[in-house]
Amino acid sequence: MVLTEDSNRKTYTFHVSGTHCAACAVLIEQILAEQAHIGSAKVSLSNRQVVVTGEFAGSPEEIAAELTKLVQSHGYIIGVEKSAHQAGWGDFVYAAPIALVIIAAFLVLQRAGLTSLITGSNVSYGTAFLIGLIASVSSCLAIVGGLVLSLSASSAKEGGTWRTIALFHAGRLGGFFVLGGAVGLLGNSLHLGLTANIVLGVIVALVMLVLGVNLLDVFHFTKRFQLTLPAAFSRHIARGAKRHDHLLAPVLIGIGTFFLPCGFTQSMQLYALSTGSFMTGASIMLVFALGTLPMLALLSFGSLNIAHKSWKGIFFKTAGIIVIALALLNLANALATAGIINPFVNF
Amino acid sequence: MDTKTIISLTVSVVLIGWAFWFVSAKPSADDGARASTASIIDGTQFIDIAAKGGYTPRVVVAKAGVPTILRVATNGTFDCSASLVIPKLSYQKFLNPSGIEDIAISAEEAQGTLQGLCSMGMYGFKIRFE
Numbered sequence: 001m002v003l004t005e006d007s008n009r010k011t012y013t014f015h016v017s018g019t020h021c022a023a024c025a026v027l028i029e030q031i032l033a034e035q036a037h038i039g040s041a042k043v044s045l046s047n048r049q050v051v052v053t054g055e056f057a058g059s060p061e062e063i064a065a066e067l068t069k070l071v072q073s074h075g076y077i078i079g080v081e082k083s084a085h086q087a088g089w090g091d092f093v094y095a096a097p098i099a100l101v102i103i104a105a106f107l108v109l110q111r112a113g114l115t116s117l118i119t120g121s122n123v124s125y126g127t128a129f130l131i132g133l134i135a136s137v138s139s140c141l142a143i144v145g146g147l148v149l150s151l152s153a154s155s156a157k158e159g160g161t162w163r164t165i166a167l168f169h170a171g172r173l174g175g176f177f178v179l180g181g182a183v184g185l186l187g188n189s190l191h192l193g194l195t196a197n198i199v200l201g202v203i204v205a206l207v208m209l210v211l212g213v214n215l216l217d218v219f220h221f222t223k224r225f226q227l228t229l230p231a232a233f234s235r236h237i238a239r240g241a242k243r244h245d246h247l248l249a250p251v252l253i254g255i256g257t258f259f260l261p262c263g264f265t266q267s268m269q270l271y272a273l274s275t276g277s278f279m280t281g282a283s284i285m286l287v288f289a290l291g292t293l294p295m296l297a298l299l300s301f302g303s304l305n306i307a308h309k310s311w312k313g314i315f316f317k318t319a320g321i322i323v324i325a326l327a328l329l330n331l332a333n334a335l336a337t338a339g340i341i342n343p344f345v346n347f
Numbered sequence: 348m349d350t351k352t353i354i355s356l357t358v359s360v361v362l363i364g365w366a367f368w369f370v371s372a373k374p375s376a377d378d379g380a381r382a383s384t385a386s387i388i389d390g391t392q393f394i395d396i397a398a399k400g401g402y403t404p405r406v407v408v409a410k411a412g413v414p415t416i417l418r419v420a421t422n423g424t425f426d427c428s429a430s431l432v433i434p435k436l437s438y439q440k441f442l443n444p445s446g447i448e449d450i451a452i453s454a455e456e457a458q459g460t461l462q463g464l465c466s467m468g469m470y471g472f473k474i475r476f477e
Contacts, residue, residue, distance in 0.1 A: 097358070110469065115400030115426045123425075123444075131425050139427050139469050194432060194439040197466055263427025263467050270441050271425075333468025339434025343464060343471045 009039065011053040014064050014078045016043065024076070024158065031070050050078060088217065088313045095317035102318070103325050106141065114138055123271050125287045132291015135264035142333075144262055144292070145299055146326035147204060150211035151253065152300035153319045156307035157215070164250050165300045169293065171254025176289035177282045179258045183272045184281020194337075197261045201334030204260065208327035215320030261334075264288075385409035385474075391416060392457070394474060398428040398442065402463065402472035411459075411476035415452040421445055427465035435461055 016028065025043035028050060032041035038054035056063045060080050067078040114134050118127065136145065148168075155164055258265065268288045272281035306315040336343040385394045385407055392415040397403045399422055409415065421429055421442045429442045436456060442448050452461070461474040 263430050267425040267429045336468040
């Protein structure tokens with residue numbers, strides 16, 4: 001719709017779909033304003049509209065299609081009509097059974113006795129790698145894998161790129177090396193006490209729960225719970241984000257996984273501690289982290305890849321269901337460890 | 348939402364429920380495994396539990412009101428079961444990958460049901476003092 005007409009400068013208001021965060025609005029504004037023929041662009045997050053002023057030719061529909069091309073790669077669609085919220089209930093026909101099969105396979109895998117593959121108490125680099133491999137498909141999959149899946153699927157949904165995920169993995173590997181070395185050198189374990197463990201477990205479970213429900217994209221109310229940054233901060237990040245992605249956050253989250261309440265990681269830390277040297281401790285933790293890499297890389301890069309496929313709706317819903325199930329499992333486990341409830345599962 | 352979706356969702360919820368039931372701590376199954384590994388030597392009760400990929404046995408029936416030593420044996424244990432938590436005793440320890448850990452339970456504490464867990468909560472064992 002044309003609002004004002006001033007020689008060949010025109011102002012249009014279009015509807016945007018796919019905007020969730022303050023940073024999304026900033027990103028769209030920047031991409032549009034970069035075009036030579038567009039004078040200004042202003043995105044309003046509350047009513048999901050963008051007001052653009054510039055020299056346009058053609059019908060509003062054609063202009064909307066032209067603008068969509070610019071922002072499509074980030075997952076936004078600009079249209080003349082307000083698009084109704086597509087809950088995509090139909091996707092559940094596929095997503096629910098797929099999620100179920102994966103959850104059932106995960107639960108059965110826990111009873112397969114993979115840990116009996118590890119024999120002896122001397123940890124060679126080969127053993128550390130094997131422990132990493134096993135950790136990434138057993139109990140730690142619920143917490144580390146669940147978190148990686150929820151974060152990378154959410155990131156892919158919001159237009160994140162491979163760089164974000166690569167930075168996460170680099171942060172994780174680097175963090176394990178340096179912190180593993182520190183544990184070996186100081187002879188002091190960095191793992192958290194019981195209370196901190198439980199609190200962290202509950203926080204991770206709740207973050208996963210919110211991210212999981214968001215991935216389902218069925219309810220509107222969780223958007224309010226989403227961790228949104230102040231607009232000024234978002235603007236700052238988005239400036240960098242457009243070309244460099246978020247640099248610091250994924251690296252820090254990667255390093256932070258060292259402290260996640262995963263039994264295998266903590267046992268390896270205990271072993272690194274007993275080595276009493278920086279290099280041995282660092283190397284053993286790095287090799288362990290490398291062992292967990294194949295599974296975590298599959299989850300994260302897989303999510304990113306699928307996010308651009310036509311059946312992404314099914315994928316996000318499948319991931320959402322799995323993440324919610326794992327979040328509830330982690331929550332029940334954390335509460336059981338605190339002695340608040342009876343153990344819910346016993347693998 | 349059409350009928351197909353509702354059926355699919357219902358079936359999934361039921362099956363996920365079943366999967367959780369499959370791995371859940373079942374009280375009836377616990378009763379079946381009453382093989383007690385508690386033995387009393389010179390007035391002290393000894394309970395042996397192996398920790399690797401879970402705890403065995405999962406249920407131990409022991410005598411109440413007897414000073415007890417819980418011996419947890421690890422053998423190449425790097426999984427969560429090495430990180431032992433007993434909430435009632437406020438006990439938490441990372442056990443060595445291989446070795447035997449003695450945990451003393453006083454006569455006053457040896458009452459009711461004692462629940463042990465790994466720190467992530469997915470493995471557990473129970474000692475029932477009767």
